[in-house]
Amino acid sequence: MRILMKGILIMGLATILGACGVSVDDYNDQQPQMDIQEYFTGPIKAWGIVQDRTGKVRRRFDIDLHGSWDGDEGVLKEQFHYYDGEEQKREWRIRKLSNNKFEGFADDVPDKATGESSGNAVRWAYALDVPVGDSVYTLQIDDWMFLMNDGVLINRSYMKKFGIKVGELTIFMKKDVE
Numbered sequence: 480m481r482i483l484m485k486g487i488l489i490m491g492l493a494t495i496l497g498a499c500g501v502s503v504d505d506y507n508d509q510q511p512q513m514d515i516q517e518y519f520t521g522p523i524k525a526w527g528i529v530q531d532r533t534g535k536v537r538r539r540f541d542i543d544l545h546g547s548w549d550g551d552e553g554v555l556k557e558q559f560h561y562y563d564g565e566e567q568k569r570e571w572r573i574r575k576l577s578n579n580k581f582e583g584f585a586d587d588v589p590d591k592a593t594g595e596s597s598g599n600a601v602r603w604a605y606a607l608d609v610p611v612g613d614s615v616y617t618l619q620i621d622d623w624m625f626l627m628n629d630g631v632l633i634n635r636s637y638m639k640k641f642g643i644k645v646g647e648l649t650i651f652m653k654k655d656v657e
Contacts, residue, residue, distance in 0.1 A: 503579075503595045503596065503597045503600050503601070503602040504597050505597075505600075506597050506598035506599055506600035506625075507597045507598045508598055509598035509599040509600065510598070510599060511599055511626050511627075511628065512598060512599065512626075513596050513598070513599050513600065513601055513624070513625075513626040514596075515553075515573070515575075515581060515594075515596055515601060516548050516553065516575065518546075518626065518632065518654060519544075519546035519548075519553060519555050519573075520546050520547060520548055521545065521546065521547075521654070521655075522543070522544070522545050522654075522655070523543075523544040523545070523546070523652050523653065523654045524541070524542075524543065524544075524652070524653050525541065525542035525543075525544060525634075525650050525651060525652040525653070526539075526540070526541055526542070526650070526651050527539070527540050527541075527542065527634075527648060527649055527650035527651070528540075528648070528649050529646060529647075529648050530646055530647045530648075530649070531645070531646050532643075532644055532645050532646060534647075537646075538561055538562070538563070539561070539562040540559050540560060540561045540562060541559075541560045542557055542558065542559050542560070542650070542652075543557075543558040543560070544556065544557050544558075544652070551574060551575035551576075552572070552573070552574055552575075553571075553572070553573040553574075553575070554570060554571070554572055554573070555570070555571040555573060556568070556569075556570050556571075557569045557570070557571070569585050569586070569587065570585060570586070571583050571584070571585050571592075572584045572585070573594075579595055579596045579597055580593075580594070580595055581593075581594035581595070581596070582594065583603065583605070587607060587608045587609075588605050588606065588607055588608070589606050589608060589617060590605070590606055591605070592604065592605030593605070599625055599626040599627075600623065600624065600625055600626075601623070601624040602621075602622065602623055602624075603620070603622035603624075604619075604620065604621060604622070605619075605620050605622070606618065606619055606620070607620050607638075609638075616640060617640075618638045618639065618640055618645065618646075619638070619639045619640070619642075620636050620637070620638055621636065621637040621639070622634065622635075622636045622637075623635045623636070630653055630654040630655060631651065631652065631653055632651070632652040632653075632654070633649075633650075633651060633652075634648070634649070634650035634651075634652065635647070635648070635649055636648035636649075636650075
């Protein structure tokens with residue numbers, strides 16, 4: 480009887496743990512297929528919001544993006560225009576490591592960002608230094624992008640500090656497609 484109970488407990492725990500994690504590979508068959516180098520080449524327009532841990536919208540912004548690639552090395556320039564008048568720039572330096580794996584670097588990213596793509600999805604994981612008043616907080620970012628039809632990309636980022644969700648970021652991007 481003890482062996483049966485242990486088996487049931489192990490199977491239940493495996494089911495719970497398996498349901499907790501979403502892998503980028505879960506989107507392998509989803510269309511349209513996301514090609515990071517293709518999508519992040521040329522100009523892109525984006526709109527976004529930042530929500531606090533309760534879901535309240537704290538900031539709204541527009542972004543002008545422009546990407547370029549030289550082989551497996553890319554640069555993505557972001558110009559943020561916050562609705563409160565603040566301006567912010569970020570320049571990502573991206574390196575393609577394999578067909579679906581990437582790494583990225585930016586001045587406010589204290590270590591490298593790791594990225595993976597599959598199907599219509601891209602997932603990035605990184606730490607981001609976020610200025611708040613006179614302080615800078617380092618947040619862990621779980622960043623998901625989903626390519627939609629007509630050049631639309633939906634970006635959902637989950638921000639954590641000490642493993643606790645402190646905010647979310649939602650961005651809609653639009654790349655002109657001919």
